Amino acid sequence: MDTDDGFEIGTFLPYLLNQAGEAAGQEFQRYYKDRYGMLRSEWRVLFHLGRFGDLTARQICDRARLHKTKTSRAVAALERRRFLKRAVMAHDRRQEQLSLTAAGQAAYKDLAGIAAAFDARLMAQFSAQEQTTLRACLQRLMAR
Numbered sequence: 001m002d003t004d005d006g007f008e009i010g011t012f013l014p015y016l017l018n019q020a021g022e023a024a025g026q027e028f029q030r031y032y033k034d035r036y037g038m039l040r041s042e043w044r045v046l047f048h049l050g051r052f053g054d055l056t057a058r059q060i061c062d063r064a065r066l067h068k069t070k071t072s073r074a075v076a077a078l079e080r081r082r083f084l085k086r087a088v089m090a091h092d093r094r095q096e097q098l099s100l101t102a103a104g105q106a107a108y109k110d111l112a113g114i115a116a117a118f119d120a121r122l123m124a125q126f127s128a129q130e131q132t133t134l135r136a137c138l139q140r141l142m143a144r
Contacts, residue, residue: 050109
């Protein structure tokens with residue numbers, strides 16, 4: 001069925017953002033998957049702990065916009081690989097403080113360097129002004 005209702009999926013902003021994000025994400029996934037056998041959610045948990053220091057799973061969920069189930073699975077996988085450790089919080093024994101081990105910090109530093117180079121290659125196709133505008137527009141959309 002071919003209808004001409006005026007709607008074009010190819011110019012629909014959520015679709016474009018999703019497609020661009022998926023393409024870039026899958027390309028970058030090669031690095032953390034091939035080097036460390038990580039899934040996307042594991043990389044995101046590792047990144048947040050490496051960038052912001054000790055956090056609870058709830059804080060990671062909020063910052064990374066990850067569902068609590070995915071966060072829990074990622075935390076368990078990273079703990080099995082000895083990339084993070086848990087410590088029960090004294091003021092609330094139901095919560096755990098998550099922190100990177102030395103191996104986790106090394107993996108984060110390695111992948112953060114790769115991510116910076118990957119970002120530079122992606123952005124190289126845009127002028128300096130376009131880069132500034134693109135980042136500002138995306139940040140504004142994320143803040144909604």
